[in-house]
Amino acid sequence: MIALRPVGPLWRTASIAIALGVLAPVLSLGWLAFGADFSHWAHLARHVLPQAALNTAILLLGVGVLVLVIGTGCAWLVTTCDFPGRRVLHWALLLPLAMPTYIVAFAYLDLLHPIGPVQGAVRWLLGFDSPRQFRLPDLRSMPGAILVLGFVLYPYVYMTARAMFMTQPAHLLEAARTLGENARGAFFRVALPLARPALAVGLSLALLETLNDIGASEFLGIQTLTVAVYTTWITRSDLAGAAQIACAMLLVVVALVLLERHGRRHQRYGSAQRMRGITPRRLHGSAAWLACIAASLPVLIGFAAPALYLVWETVKRLRLGEGISDGLLASLGNTLALAAGVTATTVAAGLVVAWAVRNQGSGINRARWQARAATLGYALPGTVLAIGLLTPALSLDALLATLLGREGLPLMSAGIVLVIACAIRFLAMPVGGIEAGLSRIPPALEQASRLLGESAAGTLRRVHLPLLRPAIAAGALLVFVDAMKELPATLLLRPANFDTLATWLYAEAARGTYEEGAIAALAIVAAGLLPVVLLARSGLGAHIEGPTS
Template sequence: MVSFLRSGLRPVGPVWQGATWLIALGVLAPMVSLGWLALGADFAHWQHLARHVLPDAALNTGLLLAGVGLLVLIVGTGCAWLVTACDFPGRGLLHWALLLPLAMPAYIVAFAYLDLLHPIGPVQGALRWLLGYDSPRQWRLPDLRSMGGAIFVLGFVLYPYVYMTARAMFMTQPAHLMEAARSLGETRWGAFCRVALPMARPALAVGLSLALLETLNDIGASEFLGVNTLTVSVYTTWITRSDLAGAAQIACSMLLAVVLLVWLERQGRSRQRFASAQRMRAIQPRRLHGPLAWGATAAAALPVLIGFAAPAAYLAWETLKRLRQGAGISAGLWASLGNTLGLALGVTLLSVAAGLVVAWATRTGISTRSPARWPARVAALGYAVPGTVLAIGLLTPALALDAGFARLFGMDGLPLMGQGMVLVAACVIRFLVMPVGGIEAGLARIPPTLEQASRLLGENTAGTLRRVHLPLLRPAIATSALLVFVDAMKELPATLLLRPADFDTLATWLYAEAARGTYEEGAIAALCIVVAGLVPVVLLARSQLRMRR
């Protein structure tokens, strides 16, 4: 109560607090159910997994995380420093174009490169022609279906997480610290390694943890490229072997990996304190000339080419080729598009509504250690949990609720599972952190005096929210809703496991086309997802432009 009085904000009533705790319990329910399901299986399950499944899957997952982590750190940090500290041709375009791979889900990039880099595909065919070879038997590139191929694809798709956070940190670092290092005899490289890089460590830890969590959540790219990770093992154990208990046990081991990643991120940001008594002057980029300038342009453009331009051009070409042939778009693909838009819209509405409740009930003015802040922290857990783990955890409560509805209302079948409600719940849990964080940031910018004036004029809590805060929160709500909508369109793991029968989204349609080795209509579905994904990337680019100015 003291913190509210100091900030000028009044605590919300028990109805709002109760609603936030219900939402938080809903986020925790799949994890509790998952543990119960895993512990309820007999010991033979654990022995079989420990001997035949977990060693290979855990090793592959560890190697993939290590390789992707190293690649995203090198590419993301290097590009962020290059466009911050150097001026070269194309820098104004590349500083936001480096965000474009965020619009490309990893499974779409893997789908595109499997065709582009096929032994008889266009890239290897052109290289053999240049080198004077006639056949793939004479010369061919290493197979993309490998651990190295998975690291290559995921690294060049996910590096923007590190690039985005590192660039924001580099842009706000005081220039006089780098100048002091240079005056003490350090080279430019030495000043970067000993001053700029250590100061950016908290931002690098955040970006790296996000990239690794996305790697752990991935199922499409890993399966397409033949890497048996823990996520793929959960899917195959449940769907192929019909072993739900075994899948739950593997999912529990994935939760341990998630906890380890979150702990590493916290450790990377702990005990980092930097302060400056001088007025901050941003780093001024050094003008490069000649071959060095064009080399910097090529180095910054290469990740954009690999992570976005090449696969996007391939998808556009395949789509155009199919339309020119008069094949058109099948009715099934149109149905998948409608299902995708309906699912994304439902997830967006529920996520924003739940995020508004949590953010309003735990709005600024509360101490970060207050119990009232716990629902917001619990809501953030959903994004860290892979979609496959959420699906396993939601299955048992959903089946129990379906059985209760069937007995109570005399319904047949599975009303919740069959209508896609469980899939919507999984996506809401996974993406709830976006509206909670966005609306909390919006509330922090609204002066407490506006709420005080509203309450003095006789408005209650709900009236103050409706007539004062909601109009001012429209930009934050719209941005959060857009991010949730696009991510729900791209979601693959949870959709594969929880979708109703005969229900396809663009992501599952693409997955099925790639599994069959048919790329024609899969390219159209992938292009639709990429076009939708460009919208939040444009918003991020605009925010970076404003920060730069």
């Protein structure tokens, strides 16, 4: 086979620059944190970090246990059992992915308010007249935050666990049953140990999303490290202190990334022949309906109830003739413009990195660090990225202002820094998708093009881009939707008088005005449904009936 000619220096330089650009916020954050006065560290160590770190640890532990129980249990149930509603529930269990955590918290704060519909109905059934006589426990608490985040983030574990359960050979479980194990013992001693690597990957993703959350934690009154970063920077105007808290967050991120890498390292199980998969066992009577209820509850709590609330509030506002305010329309336009800019930037950068790494000739193994570095942004919480980008952005803004001969912050005020922050955070999606797409294209096509005199850029344009359209489109869709939902980085880096749907909802919730916030939330959820539907159709649809003998 003829080796591919390496790409030119321009492609390599661009790829290296993108990879270093992703690492730059972390280096800047360290310089800002450790360059500050030591008194900052002493104050944080006494008054801020202990409580914030403890709250974060408890939240991560609680959410981790909940997503493991719900995700693993539902995956095992729909894989091994046949019951009414299974055909719908196998993909409906993914729907909470369309609900950002802060939107679910926003919805349940109103639904479960002491004078809200749920508590009102409970008091009516019990014969009480006022909240003073009976009220449910306050949702603004650590258990409330764990429940909200757990029922929204369990699909990360559900996806990886179900994929692993569907590929496990049935004869392993049958051998365990033959040796005297009951169904429960076969699950805990055979199926679950085999699925542990996949569970570790799904768990780490769910915990990274928990660590990145700011809206739900603040709405529910939990002072996590992420909330502490925001309040230290915005409320107390202490950038150095916020950077130091962000450095503490990086330690948690490193631990979660190591967990994910460990899971991926042991995720492959080989076999010399094709094995028969698990055949779902048909349930009857009360067992079938109990299974249906158990698998339906996560969908009801994590998606259906908050989504119906948003629809109801939106319809109620429109029926009252209040319509949609000009500010909300402006926020929608800003959201679409931001998402489009982030998508274009991220897809272009992902294409450069994936193509440059693929075409490094004999140095392809040494060049893989560029792709790995470019994908690290997804593990960085938005608050960490924002603080890490602020110092270099302000320095560059000062230089541009001097060159242009005018005052102000050209990059910050134009939203360019916000676009860069979101692009760094979501670059892993197009890089991974395009790399996977390139791996499926036969090298012979590229070799023939280069032997006929075509350059690397010409080969990419005329041969690969037409074949990469599905991968690029999928990556662009995921980036567009995630950019619409992004809250932490947008709160910290948005220009003055610039609101997106996410920040509009955040402001409405902070003021306690839920009606117009529901419209913004519903628009975000509607956009988030698109990739979830595509994921359900492409990832799980082929296995709806279960493996056949």
